[in-house]
Amino acid sequence: MLFDINNFTGLFPIVLSSLGLTSEIALLSLIGTFFLSLIIAIIRYYKIPILTQFFNVFITVFRATPLVVELFMIFFALPCIFPALKAMTPFQAVVLSLIFNTSSFMAESFRAALESVDRGQIEACYSLGMTKRQAMLRVILPQAFVVAVPSIGNHFIGIIKGTALGFTVGLADVMGTAKMEAALSLRFFEAYLCVTVVYLVIVLAVEFVLRLIERRLANLY
Amino acid sequence: MLKISKLTKSFNGLNVLKGVDLTLESGKVMAVIGPSGTGKSTLLRCINFLERPDSGIIEIDGVKIDASCAKSSEIYRLRRKTSMVFQNYNLFRNMTALENVMEPMVTVQKIDKASAREKALELLGKVGLAEKSDFYPRKMSGGQQQRVGIARAVASDAKVILFDEPTSSLDPELTGEVLEVIRRLANTNITMLIVTHEMKFAREIADTMIFLEGGLVAGQGSPSEIFEHSGNERIRKFVSMAMEG
Numbered sequence A: 001m002l003f004d005i006n007n008f009t010g011l012f013p014i015v016l017s018s019l020g021l022t023s024e025i026a027l028l029s030l031i032g033t034f035f036l037s038l039i040i041a042i043i044r045y046y047k048i049p050i051l052t053q054f055f056n057v058f059i060t061v062f063r064a065t066p067l068v069v070e071l072f073m074i075f076f077a078l079p080c081i082f083p084a085l086k087a088m089t090p091f092q093a094v095v096l097s098l099i100f101n102t103s104s105f106m107a108e109s110f111r112a113a114l115e116s117v118d119r120g121q122i123e124a125c126y127s128l129g130m131t132k133r134q135a136m137l138r139v140i141l142p143q144a145f146v147v148a149v150p151s152i153g154n155h156f157i158g159i160i161k162g163t164a165l166g167f168t169v170g171l172a173d174v175m176g177t178a179k180m181e182a183a184l185s186l187r188f189f190e191a192y193l194c195v196t197v198v199y200l201v202i203v204l205a206v207e208f209v210l211r212l213i214e215r216r217l218a219n220l221y
Numbered sequence B: 001m002l003k004i005s006k007l008t009k010s011f012n013g014l015n016v017l018k019g020v021d022l023t024l025e026s027g028k029v030m031a032v033i034g035p036s037g038t039g040k041s042t043l044l045r046c047i048n049f050l051e052r053p054d055s056g057i058i059e060i061d062g063v064k065i066d067a068s069c070a071k072s073s074e075i076y077r078l079r080r081k082t083s084m085v086f087q088n089y090n091l092f093r094n095m096t097a098l099e100n101v102m103e104p105m106v107t108v109q110k111i112d113k114a115s116a117r118e119k120a121l122e123l124l125g126k127v128g129l130a131e132k133s134d135f136y137p138r139k140m141s142g143g144q145q146q147r148v149g150i151a152r153a154v155a156s157d158a159k160v161i162l163f164d165e166p167t168s169s170l171d172p173e174l175t176g177e178v179l180e181v182i183r184r185l186a187n188t189n190i191t192m193l194i195v196t197h198e199m200k201f202a203r204e205i206a207d208t209m210i211f212l213e214g215g216l217v218a219g220q221g222s223p224s225e226i227f228e229h230s231g232n233e234r235i236r237k238f239v240s241m242a243m244e245g
């Protein structure tokens, strides 16, 4: 039989049981990416010495290398040199590499969003006696955030898809589970079609929610 | 109230302010006039350190600061003594008219929200915008935005309000409403320094005027001294040109 429908439908409960792990990786990575990108963007926005140069190098490296290479560096390579890293779990390694990789792109979108707030409004803050920090929190960030939302959404989708690399370090996430099932039954088509459907549905659902949020934000101010 | 001595400022070798001295008493209105590019905006921006002056002394309501060695804590104290009304309004776009006016009270003066709100509503009423309090800047005309900008400047506890050409971005039919608001403010006890090209208006509301030229105060006096009895030929020329044009 070319396509075993029973095998195919039977795969869903098994694969979906690891959806929790995949979602956990994706959400943790999103939150981590959000904060790391924000910190990098603010540092580069204010051109804080030393830290700016440090993160410029960081961004160059993580933008220019494939996610899977970064993951292998973090999980397999670096612990050979820094034994303290041996305690790292595959889960942590995947989340970290997703955060570092995505932040190297998102920090740049955040900085552009910060810079989209015109100088005049910032001068208005200062002329009223506000501090730099107050101007950032009260005026710049709220506007920059709205500008950055579409890009945050796109990067989130990238993160969701990136979680599929978890299997390379032995995680039983959606992809990992499907791969194991395929190896057992030798029904590769059913297994990978199942993964395709799962990711497709998740990503389309997330995109739908993102469009709703974007539409709401477009008319916010 | 406001005393400036020997204020200088240069931009990469271009000396814009070459030692400006001026004194403004409490409750008075001073108009600053002069040709384009003579440093009028720069003077205002130096007074609240949006530009850092190279040297000179600025004293406002007991806060005295030497520009050549100003610490940031001193700069913050000085800035709270002034507020600025900008040519391009510069309202906070993420806040409604009401929130814009509340902002200096809530964030800088730490007044509780309820009282700030009440005071802000009262100020918006004074500039004729009570019914626009929930509008975001992008939904308001330039004239309305500028009136909110003025209410916001008044809401800060500034002792001196600095106006930099408050009507020059406005369509002619909208300048009237803004000038009217400033006129009413001038009749209260607020100290104001106004850069303007509206000569008739300047003449009408100013207690004193200075003519800035080439980075120096080239003439100073009451409006009638400046407009009718100036011994300085360049001032006479500038004023008559400006009155016609």
Ligand SMILES: Nc1ncnc2c1ncn2[C@@H]1O[C@H](COP(=O)(O)OP(=O)(O)OP(=O)(O)O)[C@@H](O)[C@H]1O
Pocket: B011, B012, B016, B035, B036, B037, B038, B039, B040, B041, B042, B043
């Ligand atoms: N940030 C800056 N960097 C460099 N040069 C500047 C800067 N700001 C002002 N200048 C220069 O300083 C001079 C004075 O500018 P300023 O804006 O103070 O003039 P102004 O009297 O306000 O003119 P206007 O009537 O056209 O508004 C101009 O030659 C201007 O090009």
Ligand SMILES: [Mg+2]
Pocket: B040, B041, B042, B164, B165
């Ligand atoms: Mg100017």
